[in-house]
Amino acid sequence: MATRTDAPTRREQILKEAARLFAERGFHGVGVDEIGAAVGISGPGLYRHFAGKDAMLAELLVGISESLLTGAKRRLGEAGGVAPGAVLDSLIEGHIDFALDDRPLITLHDRELDRLRDADRKLVRQLQRQYVELWVGVVREVYPELAEPAARSAVHSVFGLLNSTPHLARPGSLPGREATAGLLHRMARGAFAAAVPE
Secondary structure (H helix, E strand, O other), X not given: OOOOOOOOOHHHHHHHHHHHHHXXXXXXXXXXXXXXXXXXXXXXXXXXXXXXXXXXXXXXHHHHHHHHHHHHHHHHHOOOOOOHXXXXXXXXXXXXXXXXXXXXXXXXXXXXXXXXXXXXXXXXXHHHHHHHHHHHHHHXXXXXXXXXXXXXXXXXXXXHHHOOHHHHOOOOOOOOHHHHHHHHHHHHHHHHHHHOOO
């Protein structure tokens, strides 16, 4: 995927618009002509980039799972000598970026994961398990009192909290990106702290 400073490729533009439209109207509620119109090409022109809508959906859902895992591994790799709490903060920040910047993909995952071919769905689940376990390791360094099953439950709960952003999509329902990111970060840290037995 392109970095935030790169101009998006045509393929990335198509995926972004497909994610938005699928999230708004459902996978079956959107045709290739509409996706093409959103990026200024004919519907059949999409087939130069993708085999069809199923391929777009697979690339979106597998791609975001790969991106989250790769980003988390990178953050851990850059954290040599950093306190575990700072590493956890970095992981939280990375997931908040996803939750705020890629909200259509959260909706898409919730609604359309079962539409993927078995192999793609299994790959998404495998990538997600790796991502969770990476977090569990860091959480247990920060909160050693947490047993592994409790840490895993806490990680899933925090993901649920952070991934709730698509439900706040009404105009004015979010206080601005920076304030929302700060709020989500404090809530995530609070949730992990609350998981520690008294």
